[in-house]
Structure formats: C-alpha cells, structure tokens
Amino acid sequence: MAGIGFELRKISDKGGFFAKQKVYAYTSIIYAGPLLLGILLLATIAYLSVIGGLDNQDRNTLLGLISYSTLFSLIFSSPFSFVLTRYVSDMLYEGKIKKILPSFFASSVLMLAMGGIVYSLFLLFSGIAFFKLLLCLLLFGELTLIWNALNYLTALKDYRNILLSFFIAILATFLSGLVLVLLSVPYGLLVSACIGYGVMFLGLIWLLCLYFPNSLQPSFEFLTYFDRFGDLFEIGSYLFVGLFAHILMTWFSVLGERVDGLLRTAPVYDVPAMFAFLTTLVATVSFVVSVEVLFYPKFQKYFNLYNENGNLLEIEQAEVEMLEVLQNELKYLAWKQLMATVLIMFLGNELLSALPLGFNAQMRGFFQTLCLAYGLYGIGNANLLALLYFADYQGAKQATKYFAISSVLLTFILQFFSKDFYGFGFLIASILLFFTASRRLHAYTKDLSYHILGSQPILPVAKSGKFTLWAKQLDGKIGKEDL
Numbered sequence: 001m002a003g004i005g006f007e008l009r010k011i012s013d014k015g016g017f018f019a020k021q022k023v024y025a026y027t028s029i030i031y032a033g034p035l036l037l038g039i040l041l042l043a044t045i046a047y048l049s050v051i052g053g054l055d056n057q058d059r060n061t062l063l064g065l066i067s068y069s070t071l072f073s074l075i076f077s078s079p080f081s082f083v084l085t086r087y088v089s090d091m092l093y094e095g096k097i098k099k100i101l102p103s104f105f106a107s108s109v110l111m112l113a114m115g116g117i118v119y120s121l122f123l124l125f126s127g128i129a130f131f132k133l134l135l136c137l138l139l140f141g142e143l144t145l146i147w148n149a150l151n152y153l154t155a156l157k158d159y160r161n162i163l164l165s166f167f168i169a170i171l172a173t174f175l176s177g178l179v180l181v182l183l184s185v186p187y188g189l190l191v192s193a194c195i196g197y198g199v200m201f202l203g204l205i206w207l208l209c210l211y212f213p214n215s216l217q218p219s220f221e222f223l224t225y226f227d228r229f230g231d232l233f234e235i236g237s238y239l240f241v242g243l244f245a246h247i248l249m250t251w252f253s254v255l256g257e258r259v260d261g262l263l264r265t266a267p268v269y270d271v272p273a274m275f276a277f278l279t280t281l282v283a284t285v286s287f288v289v290s291v292e293v294l295f296y297p298k299f300q301k302y303f304n305l306y307n308e309n310g311n312l313l314e315i316e317q318a319e320v321e322m323l324e325v326l327q328n329e330l331k332y333l334a335w336k337q338l339m340a341t342v343l344i345m346f347l348g349n350e351l352l353s354a355l356p357l358g359f360n361a362q363m364r365g366f367f368q369t370l371c372l373a374y375g376l377y378g379i380g381n382a383n384l385l386a387l388l389y390f391a392d393y394q395g396a397k398q399a400t401k402y403f404a405i406s407s408v409l410l411t412f413i414l415q416f417f418s419k420d421f422y423g424f425g426f427l428i429a430s431i432l433l434f435f436t437a438s439r440r441l442h443a444y445t446k447d448l449s450y451h452i453l454g455s456q457p458i459l460p461v462a463k464s465g466k467f468t469l470w471a472k473q474l475d476g477k478i479g480k481e482d483l
Contacts, residue, residue, distance in 0.1 A: 127261030165203025283378030341375030380434035
C-alpha cells in the first residue's frame with residue numbers, strides 16, 4: 001500500500017462525490033483487477049468451450065488443468081508475498097528505488113526454479129499427455145510471475161495502462177481461443193489461456209520496467225528479510241493453507257472426480273468457491289481506502305510525535321484520535337462487508353443459476369455457505385492487516401496459525417458427515433480468524449505505548465542467518481568472514 005496511498009489521498013483531498021468514487025475505482029483496479037481478470041478469463045474459456053462443443057468431461061479437464069497450475073503458482077508465490085511487500089515498502093521509503101526491479105527478477109527466478117521442478121515432477125507422475133504437461137508448466141510460470149508482479153504493482157500510478165493490460169489479456173484470450181476452437185487445434189483453449197495470461201504478464205512487466213530504473217541484473221538482497229521478518233513468511237504460508245486447503249481436500253473427497261491421469265477436481269464445489277471469493281473484495285477495497293485516506297495520516301502524525309520530541313499530552317491525544325479512526329473504519333467495513341455478503345448470497349444465486357454453468361441446488365447451497373465464509377474471512381483479514389500495520393507479527397502469526405489448523409481439521413472431520421456440511425469447516429475457521437485477530441488487535445492497541453517503547457530492545461539487534469548468507473552467495477558478495 002506504500003505506493004497507492006499517496007495517490008488515493010491526493011484524489012480524496014479534491015473532495016466531492018466523484019472524487020470518492022474515483023478513489024474506490026482506482027483501488028478496485030489495483031486490488032480486484034487481477035482476481036476479476038482471472039475469473040473473466042475462466043468464464044471466457046468456459047463460454048468458448050460451449051461454442052467449441054466440448055462435453056462436460058472435456059470442460060472439467062480443461063478447467064482442472066488451469067486450477068492445478070493456479071494452485072501450484074500460489075503455493076510458491078504466496079509465502080514470498082508478505083516479505084517482498086515489506087522489502088518493496090522499505091526500499092520506497094528509503095528512496096532506494098534502483099533495488100526494486102532487481103529484487104523482482106531475483107525472486108521470480110527462485111519461485112520458478114523451485115516451483116518448476118516440483119510441478120514438473122507432479123505432472124510427470126500424474127500421467128497427463130506431454131503437450132498438456134508443457135502447456136501447464138507454461139501457464140504455471142506465467143501465473144507465478146503475475147502473482148509476484150502484483151507485489152510491486154501498487155507502487156505504480158499508471159492506472160489507465162494497468163487496466164488496459166487487463167482488458168487486452170481478456171481480448172487476447174477470447175480471440176485466440178475462438179480462432180483455435182474454429183480451427184479444431186488440439187488443446188486450443190488451454191493454449192488460449194496461456195496466451196491471455198502471457199499478454200497480461202508482458203503488460204505488467206512493461207509497466208514495471210517503465211516505472212522503475214531498469215536493471216536486468218537480479219539482486220537477492222531481499223532474502224535477508226527472511227532472517228529479519230521470518231514471521232511474515234509464516235503468516236503468508238498459514239493464510240494460504242487456511243484459504244485453499246478446503247478446496248484441495250474437497251478434490252479428494254466423495255465430491256471429487258478424476259479429470260486427467262491422477263488429477264482430480266470437484267467442479268460442483270470449485271465453481272461456487274470461485275464466485276464466492278469475490279465477496280472478499282468489499283472488505284479489501286474498503287480497508288485500503290479507509291486506511292490510506294483516513295487512518296494513515298493519523299498513524300503518521302502519532303509516530304512522528306515520538307520521533308520529533310512530542311510531549312506526553314500530544315502523544316496521548318494523537319493515540320486516541322488514531323485508534324478512534326481505526327475502530328470506526330473497521331466497524332464500517334464490517335457492516336459494509338456483511339450487507340454485501342447477504343446481497344451477493346441471494347442475488348448471486350439467481351444470476352449464476354441463469355448462466356450456462358450448470359448450477360444446481362447443491363452448488364447453490366455451497367455458494368451461500370462459502371459467501372458467508374469468505375465475507376467473514378474478509379473482515380478477519382482486515383483486522384489482521386491492522387495488526388501488521390502496527391508490526392504485531394507475533395499476534396498475526398498466532399491468528400493465522402489457528403486459522404490454518406482449524407480450516408484443515410474441521411474440513412477433514414466434516415467430510416465424514418453429510419455433503420451439506422462441505423464448506424462449514426472453512427466457515428468456522430473464518431469466524432475463528434475474525435475473533436482471534438480482532439481480540440488481539442484490541443489487546444495490542446490497549447497497551448500501544450508499551451509495545452512501541454517498553455517491548456523494544458535497548459540496542460538494535462542485527463538479524464543475520466542462513467538467508468543472509470544465501471543472499472551473499474547468490475549475489476557473489478560472500479567473503480571469508482561469512483564462511
């Protein structure tokens with residue numbers, strides 16, 4: 001949020017109804033655009049499969065291959081996300097912009113190297129055709145690079161070109177898919193998905209190279225942040241498990257079906273989950289706008305008083321004002337999210353039933369359960385992000401750990417009951433995330449002065465470990481003193 005915040009405040013300061021709508025529009029483009037693009041791309045491919053006369057089995061196979069590529073790309077990019085975001089924010093704050101693009105190239109190399117090897121072995125043992133394997137690997141690589149680019153995307157202010165790259169990707173997918181279907185090219189729709197995401201990736205890379213000082217020499221300095229902020233890596237990993245474990249476990253339940261080789265999916269659960277996930281956008285966009293426009297100025301003023309010899313009365317008054325804004329905005333966010341969730345639960349069911357997606361009564365039930373679950377997750381995640389704003393990494397790690405463990409255990413246990421209970425494990429885990437994160441935030445901010453002053457080490461402690469050593473080795477800067 002370090003990059004987008006200034007632009008949002010600048011727009012908001014103009015005042016007026018349209019200025020406020022512009023703030024929400026810009027935020028939606030940055031944070032919701034990639035997710036909406038992914039869903040639109042899948043919807044486009046599903047529509048083209050109808051035009052091409054694919055039966056349900058072929059359509060499920062196609063969407064299943066895309067789902068596996070997406071899942072593996074998230075496995076190897078999500079744990080990096082929080083650490084990279086912290087690194088990019090620090091570099092922007094310190095004015096070391098030249099270090100940002102090299103860190104993108106270096107982190108991308110690591111993700112592709114680790115993920116490519118693991119995913120290749122997985123696909124080989126799954127028994128799918130060789131050409132499909134190559135296309136899945138290509139799609140995995142594109143998605144991994146896109147997720148990584150999103151960690152850097154919020155620093156850009158060229159929203160028009162960002163949005164343009166999204167729409168060009170959708171258009172490229174539709175046109176290439178239509179041509180390949182009409183020409184009866186084998187795996188044409190999978191090829192069109194690779195083309196669409198490839199166009200999106202190239203557009204994002206072009207924008208990053210245009211904005212940041214261009215250097216093709218990768219720098220692995222960001223790895224030192226895994227020693228300094230290892231908790232962020234764990235938080236990202238726990239969130240990924242909590243968010244996606246229930247989907248993966250459903251693939252291998254009684255709802256799952258084999259799509260190709262050893263690969264399994266559960267379309268009756270996956271499709272409702274994909275659309276239900278959209279409910280989280282309300283909380284995400286609201287949080288970014290509220291924090292950057294209203295909360296951050298109070299936050300900045302409060303900490304500046306510590307750094308600029310503010311007196312005790314000024315600090316206490318600033319703390320009251322800051323926390324009051326935060327509490328009010330989190331309450332408004334929760335109400336907006338709950339109202340939007342209820343609206344989506346009912347109107348979404350009607351809309352999805354009208355579309356040619358084969359929505360049945362069971363899928364409608366899953367959709368309502370998962371809408372509520374993702375809505376509560378969105379509120380809990382907003383409280384979690386507030387904890388990260390105050391650098392309470394231990395509290396955030398504890399909340400996400402409970403979220404991940406409960407999501408896995410409850411999903412596993414409830415699979416032995418009626419099919420109607422699918423999704424309830426994730427729902428209960430989301431409720432737990434909300435309560436643990438909000439309670440921790442309340443307790444932490446209640447003693448905020450102590451956490452800022454009393455819990456800090458008297459002398460700065462430089463954290464240097466194996467990741468720092470690996471960074472030096474990979475950058476070729478290791479000396480005898482490091483061995």
